[in-house]
Amino acid sequence: MEKEHHFIDKYLKPLSIKSETYPTGIGDDCAVIDSGERLITSKDISVSGVHFPKELDPYFIAYRSVAIAISDIFAMGGTPTAYLLGITHPKPNDSWFESFSRGLNDFNEDYDVNLIGGDLTRGELNISITVFGQAPDNLLTRKGANIGDLIFISDLLGKGKKGLIDYRENRDNDTNHYLKPKLPISLMPKLKQLVTSCIDVSDGLLIDLKRICSSSNVGAIIHLSEDIYITDEHDLIAGDDYVLCFTATAEFKEKILALNSSIKMIGQIEEGTKVKVLNKNNEEIKFKKDGWEPFESI
């Protein structure tokens, strides 16, 4: 059995690029962050058998785990820059690390981020990512939604759910949104001056929009339409989409929709505390749940 430092030295250190902001690279007790700017940071955990299938290629475990953590940086209007990586693994080997580190490398290139440190230890497979990003001048929080604001999503719902089905049916994985989530990297710089609140849809549109409503002390109405999902209305509670759900005042509606044809207006913020979904006849559609909840099924 190889030791911890074998895997760190061989596979992870080469991914850690020293820079002015992150001058140390992997190899000491701590990583240094010398930004001088306001930072945002977030931690996200992906567990084997819970957040990804147990038999998933380590390349995709890496890519997906970092992607869904970095998604929180975009959700606040930030620019992702770096991350710490915690790997708990029952029995690592070179083959696993070779594939896993390729996934990290591809993600780092796709989103221009840097691995700056972390930990490797023994246990059930668990990937813990702490992400860092430059904070925007105006943070996009969950609590800025106001009554009358319009509600948008940055792309169609349901791609994550479909990606997992495709993966199980052994379909081509190269553009699979569950395995390699595409994040709104090019949209955010143009969008961030126009919105009042924002969240990434990780657990499901309804549960995540409820988080905005709860933080902003408002309610919301969604007008269900076929052009906001790819399969059916259950895509509203599917999660794993990593699209942005955001609110904006009505004056910016056209400007926002002109940014990208994938952006859809889905409803508006109302008084109250509830998130209601209405069909074309303005009848309320009830859902059995709002989205994914880690402790629901146990």
Add this chain to the structure above:
Amino acid sequence: MEKEHHFIDKYLKPLSIKSETYPTGIGDDCAVIDSGERLITSKDISVSGVHFPKELDPYFIAYRSVAIAISDIFAMGGTPTAYLLGITHPKPNDSWFESFSRGLNDFNEDYDVNLIGGDLTRGELNISITVFGQAPDNLLTRKGANIGDLIFISDLLGKGKKGLIDYRENRDNDTNHYLKPKLPISLMPKLKQLVTSCIDVSDGLLIDLKRICSSSNVGAIIHLSEDIYITDEHDLIAGDDYVLCFTATAEFKEKILALNSSIKMIGQIEEGTKVKVLNKNNEEIKFKKDGWEPFESI
């Protein structure tokens, strides 16, 4: 089964205190760090059955997990300020969280740090901590040791090992160093101007001193003496001590020893690449291993 937000809202949010540097508290996609200063950060994972006994009181799981992560901040001469907390738990309940959050609260008070965010999800019990600290003007890295430097430890070795034995024998836990590691909070401000390299002894003195030697391209000789451990020479490879092992030029020897009577000089840096332990007759003592290694026994 309660949901994720129940535990976060009830037990973790009250521990998150808004401040100028950490203005947001728990409750959005990211935490904000508005320090304007150079930061250091590190990630450390504690796994049930690997890093702590499975049946351990959650109070101690919390205290110990945060302590051993914060130890890395002291090892680089920093001042710990905050941490992100990732909890993977198979089936949380209020009783577990009540005890766990008391452990966090006591640690936060003992070391003046703040919980600023994190994640809670489902899986085998795994506590992932990302710590933040103010960086000192001169970082205490592993690579600053020079030939001729003296080697010191900040306190006796073996307290962690004895703490675990005591715990198993149901002895009083209040001052147990395995369950509630004491970190060198008061020593560091006085020490940090005097040392050339530093590491915290987490996995064992020999393995951690070797990390300094490897980073500094030097070797080391330890003169074994009964006044550096509490039980026997196996305390040199026991780990879980979280004392500092550091090097300094000979001119500062008396100044360093005068800082605290618990500080011991244990050897000196030499040419070469090896760490040798000599007994009183200058005979080399061989150890079967250097310290704790997560993947050794599998």
